[in-house]
Amino acid sequence: MYTNVITSSVVSKCTHQSTIQQNFLQFIDEHIHLHNDTDFFSTLVNARIETINHLMPYQTDNLYQCISNDYAQSINGTVPLGSLAPYYIEIEKQAIALFGNILCCWAEYEYYRVIQRVIRQPLIKNNALQRVDNKENITEVIAQVENDTRLFITPYSELPMTLGNAVALKTIACIVKKKNFYELLYFMALPIHGEYVIHYHYKNTDLFPTLIATSQF
Secondary structure, three states, X not given: OHHHHHHHHHHHHHHHHHHHHHHHHHHHHHHHHHOOOOOHHHHHHHXXXXXXHXXXXXXXXXXXXXXXXXXXXXXXXOOOOOOOOHHHHHHHHHXXXXXXXXXXXXXXXXXXXXXXXXXHOOOOOOOOOOXXXXXXXXXXXXXXXXXXXXXXXXXXXXXXXXXXXXXXXXXXXXXXXXXXXHHXXXXXXXXXXXXXXEEEEXXXXXXXXXXXXXXXX
């Protein structure tokens, strides 16, 4: 009985935390659109990095290590961000409270932005996939991923989405967040394009193929 109560409490707290995080990301998204401030995160992060390097020079070039080391964490959300408006540091404080640091918040925002793009844009399943030699696991070369109109799901979201959005979501989840390669966030505002090798799982009983792996040429 006590185990069930504890489990229920943990689930409730996690759900509540997730809701607060989503509301915060929505708030930032609305701010960015209202003020046409597409460089909001890069402006904040650059200012914070400049502050850290000024107070503690000769730091690593790795963005995540620079933001997340012990000394930097004593600076983040505390030391003013140069000439930036006060609301920047207030948002940074909230980002730290909800996500740990501003980079993690930025990554979650880019993830949120992809999902919102998928939700807001009506999608029509077309260009139905064909089985290749009756294989369920298929590797394919896509010359221009931005022109591929097929819909995929991913291990990170069951929402069907275009290949470009699926690749963006996978990049955020597997490269930015998992490998701490937060430098890529500076380029996530750019549409996914170009030649890719994709590996996906598909069988005739599936509504949509599941994108498993991608690699850009």
